[in-house]
Amino acid sequence: MKDFRLYAITGEQFHPGRDMLDVMEQAILGGVDIIQLRDKKSPKAEVLAKAKALRKLTSRYDVTFIVNDYVDIALEADADGIHLGQGDMPLTEARRLVGSKIIGISTHAIEEALLAESQGADYIGVGPVYRTATKEDVVDPVTEAYVREVAHAIQIPFVAIGGIKLHNVDQVLMAGATRICAVSEIVGSSNVKGTCEAFISKLEAK
Numbered sequence: 001m002k003d004f005r006l007y008a009i010t011g012e013q014f015h016p017g018r019d020m021l022d023v024m025e026q027a028i029l030g031g032v033d034i035i036q037l038r039d040k041k042s043p044k045a046e047v048l049a050k051a052k053a054l055r056k057l058t059s060r061y062d063v064t065f066i067v068n069d070y071v072d073i074a075l076e077a078d079a080d081g082i083h084l085g086q087g088d089m090p091l092t093e094a095r096r097l098v099g100s101k102i103i104g105i106s107t108h109a110i111e112e113a114l115l116a117e118s119q120g121a122d123y124i125g126v127g128p129v130y131r132t133a134t135k136e137d138v139v140d141p142v143t144e145a146y147v148r149e150v151a152h153a154i155q156i157p158f159v160a161i162g163g164i165k166l167h168n169v170d171q172v173l174m175a176g177a178t179r180i181c182a183v184s185e186i187v188g189s190s191n192v193k194g195t196c197e198a199f200i201s202k203l204e205a206k
């Protein structure tokens with residue numbers, strides 16, 4: 001897969017009254033190079049419509065586009081890939097359905113990371129590094145220790161996620177992360193583009 005540095009995930013609850021596509025375009029203009037549509041609440045027809053709109057936007061900027069959980073929507077919208085949680089469809093089954101598309105999977109312990117790698121995941125999520133209210137069913141924070149562990153043990157790309165803000169991202173980079181994902185800090189910002197630019201500066205200063 002094309003490598004990436006700054007990963008944004010949709011979170012419409014953080015920007016009431018603002019258009020999701022506008023927010024994501026600002027994120028792209030600020031330096032986000034991969035976007036995930038994560039919408040576990042809307043009816044599937046709506047999720048599909050959002051996926052198609054985001055596909056159009058991301059194609060215009062050559063940004064990677066991932067759909068959370070829904071393999072069928074990822075295929076129909078021609079996303080670049082899917083992102084799975086530990087409780088979603090098994091990776092091996094997803095691989096049969098999506099072929100060479102990107103498969104990412106959330107991991108919360110080194111055993112999950114090693115298994116994902118051995119099963120052919122293209123990248124893994126590593127988190128939640130810190131406490132977050134964004135994901136409802138999330139496990140306890142894995143802390144920077146898990147980032148450090150993965151940085152030493154895993155060859156495929158990994159992205160640190162969960163409670164990452166401009167004020168604590170340096171610690172995550174120090175632990176060995178080279179790719180960062182933030183939801184509330186990016187899409188909840190009153191200056192989405194500026195926030196992304198600030199994350200990029202920190203990633204570049206590493």
Ligand code: 3NM
Pocket residue numbers: 009106107125126127128129131132133134135138161162163164181182183184185
């Ligand atoms: N996945 P915020 S944590 C979507 O640990 C998601 O797998 C996580 O949101 C994981 O940047 C998370 O607002 C939410 O904390 C991240």
